[in-house]
Every structure is written in C-alpha cells, then in structure tokens.
Amino acid sequence: MRDPRLRAPAGNGDVLFDPAPADLRRVLEDNHRAQSQFQDLSLHGRRLGDLAQAARRQLVAAAHEYTARYLDALPPRDGATDRIYLTGHQPELFHPGVWLKNFVVDTLARRDGGTAIHLLIDNDELRAASVAVPTVAADEPQTASVALDDFAGPCVWEERSIASPDLFNSFGRRATKAVAPLVPAPLIESMWRPNSAQHAG
Structure with a gap:
C-alpha cells in the first residue's frame, strides 16, 4: 500500500529519500541480518540459503550478459553475489528521479563492496x-x-x-x-x- 505521506517534491533540485540517507546503512544491515536468520529453512528438500545463492548467481550472470551487449563490462568479480543492491523500472526513457535512484544504488554497492543491478520490469x-x-x-x-x-x-x-x-x-x-x-x-x-x-x- 502506498504511504500517503510520500509525495514527489515539486521544487527544482529537490529530492525525496525514504529511508533517509543517514539511515540507509542501518536499514541495509538490518535487512541482511533478517535474511541470514532463514538460511537453513528447507524448501522442498533444498536449503533456502542455497536456493538464494543460486538465484543470486543467475541474476548477476544475466545482468553481465545483458550489459555486455552495449558496454565493455568486466566479468563479475569474486563475491559479486554476496550483496546485491537491486532497483528497477520499466524499459523506457525514464525521468531524472530514476537516474538518482540508480546513482544512489551504485554508490551504496561501491561503498559496501556489493553489486548494483537495475532490473527491467518488462511485464508492465x-x-x-x-x-x-x-x-x-x-x-x-x-x-x-x-x-x-x-x-x-x-x-x-x-x-x-x-x-x-x-x-x-x-x-x-x-x-x-x-x-x-x-x-x-x-x-x-x-x-x-x-x-x-x-x-x-
């Protein structure tokens, strides 16, 4: 459900961050800890942590394959699947707010040694x-x-x-x-x- 308090700012150069930049590291660490609690759960006989890691490997490989079509992309480095910072949008020429989101995710991934991925939402x-x-x-x-x-x-x-x-x-x-x-x-x-x-x- 959309939070009624969230409104895109109308002023030139204004930005909306939720959570606030000062809280991002804490939120990311909380999320990482929450996920780690369920690694040993069994899903149809397979450990959830193993399934998640396999999904991460497939995601990073697919992202690299796609990016290499138009950019001289380096192969994924060791540990590229440990922390993935994921954002996305429809495959269209998007507005500067989406640019900002991508820049923020890239900055977070570089800071924390993670991998930033922009997912194309093409079923819209x-x-x-x-x-x-x-x-x-x-x-x-x-x-x-x-x-x-x-x-x-x-x-x-x-x-x-x-x-x-x-x-x-x-x-x-x-x-x-x-x-x-x-x-x-x-x-x-x-x-x-x-x-x-x-x-x-």
Whole structure:
C-alpha cells in the first residue's frame, strides 16, 4: 500500500529519500541480518540459503550478459553475489528521479563492496511510444511529444518489438531539434546512435 505521506517534491533540485540517507546503512544491515536468520529453512528438500545463492548467481550472470551487449563490462568479480543492491523500472526513457535512484544504488554497492543491478520490469503495460520533451513555442515553455516508434495500441513491454526502425533511429535527432531552444547540445545528440534499433533488438 502506498504511504500517503510520500509525495514527489515539486521544487527544482529537490529530492525525496525514504529511508533517509543517514539511515540507509542501518536499514541495509538490518535487512541482511533478517535474511541470514532463514538460511537453513528447507524448501522442498533444498536449503533456502542455497536456493538464494543460486538465484543470486543467475541474476548477476544475466545482468553481465545483458550489459555486455552495449558496454565493455568486466566479468563479475569474486563475491559479486554476496550483496546485491537491486532497483528497477520499466524499459523506457525514464525521468531524472530514476537516474538518482540508480546513482544512489551504485554508490551504496561501491561503498559496501556489493553489486548494483537495475532490473527491467518488462511485464508492465506500454501505453505510449513517445517522449514528452521540453521546448519553447511562441516564447512560452511547453512540452513536445516526440515519437520513439509507431504506436499500434497498448501491449505488454516484453511483447513489444520495434515497428519502425527508421523512426526509432531518428529519435535522437528529432528530440535534439525539439529541445534546441532550451539546451543547445543535449546528451541525447551524442548518445542516441543512428543504428539504435539494431542494438535495441
């Protein structure tokens, strides 16, 4: 159930942390201790701790395999499965709040010698194939809807493939043009590859 006290802050640069940064280490240690109490439970004849460790190994291996498709990723180090810091989001161009969440998880994992993983939640529903981009029209700030791909109606993310590779490949150029009145050289201009559809599968 959603806590009614939690509200995304409206101010520029404001952030919401729950738990608070000062409490994160304690919460993580409490969670680690709580999990360790159930390691010897039996589940269909198998020790729960062994099942959990096998699941961790599979998760880290799958994360490395996926990341290696687009990044020169180093192989998982020894102890990579001991502590996993997991976050996630739908496989879309997400907002800066998700960036922040990823940066925090990465920082925690580096600090504690753990492994940070961003899990793609692809069994959610895709409801649009466009991105709202900030722009200016008639000297007024507005948002422009820039298409990522042709949209034929809602479907589950994991069942969606790219319908128009040309439209997908040109997204970076079109988004750059839309945001140009506000940001002359946005990151997407250099990071969205002309053959992005090929890399996206």
